[in-house]
Amino acid sequence: MEIEKIQRKTVVTTVMEQMKELIASGQFKINEQIPPEQELANMFGIARSSMREVIKTLHYLGVLESQTGRGTFVCERAKISTEALTWAILLGKNDIFEMVQLREVLEQTGIHAIMERSRSDPSRLAGVIEDLEREIENMKVAVEAHDVEALIKADYDFHGALIKGSDNSLFTAIYQTLRAFMHEEIKKTYQGTNIGKSVTEHTEFVNTLKSGDEASVRETHRNHIRSITDKLKSGMTA
Numbered sequence: 001m002e003i004e005k006i007q008r009k010t011v012v013t014t015v016m017e018q019m020k021e022l023i024a025s026g027q028f029k030i031n032e033q034i035p036p037e038q039e040l041a042n043m044f045g046i047a048r049s050s051m052r053e054v055i056k057t058l059h060y061l062g063v064l065e066s067q068t069g070r071g072t073f074v075c076e077r078a079k080i081s082t083e084a085l086t087w088a089i090l091l092g093k094n095d096i097f098e099m100v101q102l103r104e105v106l107e108q109t110g111i112h113a114i115m116e117r118s119r120s121d122p123s124r125l126a127g128v129i130e131d132l133e134r135e136i137e138n139m140k141v142a143v144e145a146h147d148v149e150a151l152i153k154a155d156y157d158f159h160g161a162l163i164k165g166s167d168n169s170l171f172t173a174i175y176q177t178l179r180a181f182m183h184e185e186i187k188k189t190y191q192g193t194n195i196g197k198s199v200t201e202h203t204e205f206v207n208t209l210k211s212g213d214e215a216s217v218r219e220t221h222r223n224h225i226r227s228i229t230d231k232l233k234s235g236m237t238a
């Protein structure tokens with residue numbers, strides 16, 4: 001792409017837009033070093049201090065990383081900071097039910113991907129089931145110990161394993177970004193309820209998953225999400 005000389009007041013914003021285009025076009029490649037700060041400033045026709053601010057911001061977002069003695073490199077998506085998405089959620093005033101809806105979309109899509117791939121490679125489904133059953137065992141231990149925090153973690157990791165099974169790294173990154181929100185959502189569903197029921201519901205889902213019937217798996221999952229929503233509503237009206 002052709003570099004435009006920056007003459008507007010919104011220098012940092014404009015340069016960041018062009019940096020995105022340079023990365024998207026492949027001129028700045030993933031895991032490759034970008035030019036030094038002064039060289040970039042000359043490319044864009046801006047002061048070095050402004051270029052430093054751009055780089056600092058991109059470092060914070062996880063787009064760039066500095067390697068001692070080597071320079072600054074473009075990061076892989078897996079290293080991108082979740083700060084931007086977290087703030088977008090916080091400032092958007094999303095309520096807890098919107099969080100549940102987003103979680104349902106991610107997990108339903110994950111279920112479809114898992115079932116689709118398992119038709120040609122049954123081991124893929126077996127691997128996901130193994131991960132899910134491990135988290136169910138963690139739930140059982142937490143219930144026996146009356147350790148709600150450990151139960152919340154196992155619940156969160158159970159659904160994380162389901163999303164991870166889709167092999168969609170973006171879905172996984174979003175779910176990890178929502179960790180704090182999911183923690184509060186899951187915690188609320190356990191307030192004033194028999195926490196042991198969580199093991200039963202998750203075990204029922206895994207048993208349905210083993211059947212290989214995608215329609216049944218999806219419906220069992222939807223019932224679980226409806227149960228979560230009902231518990232949250234019940235807690236709000238109690």
